[in-house]
Amino acid sequence: MNTTVATTETETKTWGGGNQPLKASYGKMMMWFFIVSDALTFSGFLAAYGFSRFKFIDSWPIADEVFTHVPFFHGNYPMIYVAFMTFILIMSSVTMVLAVDAGHHMKKNAVTWYMFLTIIGGIIFVGSQAWEWGTFIKGDYGAVQTKGGNILQFGEYKTIDGEKVFKRVAVKDFTHATEKYRTEHERKNGLWFVQESTLPEYSVEEVYAGLAANENVLVRTQIINEEGEKTVLSRAESLKQIKDNGKLVVHGANLQVNEYGSPLFADFFFFITGFHGFHVFSGIVINIIIFFNVIIGTYERRKNYEMVEKVGLYWHFVDLVWVFVFTFFYLV
């Protein structure tokens, strides 16, 4: 009899509810599981990027030649700006974790300030990303797209410090636009429900004429040679390629064309950094809500700051994803 009673008691303890084997609250655990599923979504995107890159391994754009701009500075600075963005995001992760820590000690003022700094960091990051997008969409040198969808870029050999270096030349530096054969169809001067995308500034014939007139300009293809650089064609081959295969003059990047190389590169760039940027944006919104809750003292009355910890998890996850995006888009 005694033994039976004892067993029942243990059973009540284990199965009677209120038991937390993971020692984490429901909300925090669910945030973790959400993060796992979101991590799988992002790795799906990044793995798809890897798939396309492996598919076109010998002609993929070189990131160092694509992202070379820094706001307010002219010149060629690969990696610098994106390193700055990474640092901003890591920094805002630090202020977030400091906010969580201050929350554990019930320091309302400290939490408020750290949340505020986190939000500022997030806003700087999203703004930088918007600038990065703008620069990428605008493009810099321009290129000619072939009938097969490949990209032909231009440049010339220059001697810098006794070394022969291939320097890119912008299409507009050697091409002169002749009279346009037709004007762009806009809504306001035609059928109001029909419009077309902007016509290219130059036709391929004009680029060919410019190339023929400038003896030192050469064509560079997408193909990566043994030295890990893009192949530069001979003068005769350059003229032949533009004449026979040139189809469209492209400038900048969008979802259809990309002056830096494969359009897939631009597609994945917009999609993955866009999806990540959307996460940062929603993270900022959630942070702002929590920030005001902290100010009005909601968590002070609740006697714990666990909500700050939960949004903190989300915010760190956004940082975590960026670490991978940074590696696979800019470094590798």
Add this chain to the structure above:
Amino acid sequence: MAHEHKLEIFRGLLKFKSNTQKIWGVLIFLSLVTAVEVVLGIYKPESLMSQVLGMKGLNWIFIILTIVKAYYITWDFMHMRDETKALRRMVVWTAIFLICYLIFILLQEGGYIESVYTDGYVKRDF
């Protein structure tokens, strides 16, 4: 809330006095790793450009450093170090297993298609 924090990183090599101090320590470490990545990315040392396991040696270094950074963000910023073993494994092992599987499948297939383009008779530059 009485929260217990484990205060040592690098397998106990470095022990901090408080949680705040550990956060700054991890920040310094992460910034260092990022700085190394950026410097390697700009200068691309010739000695690291040889092929190792189907990829440039430098790319392997980048990937390993990224995983190191991810580890410290998860373990120290997201406090995974302080969670129970069961929660940690539930989250980490599941994600790692599925991601490895996905990457293997897609990269294998991408490499195969590339080989068809290069060695086969498929013309894609018209």
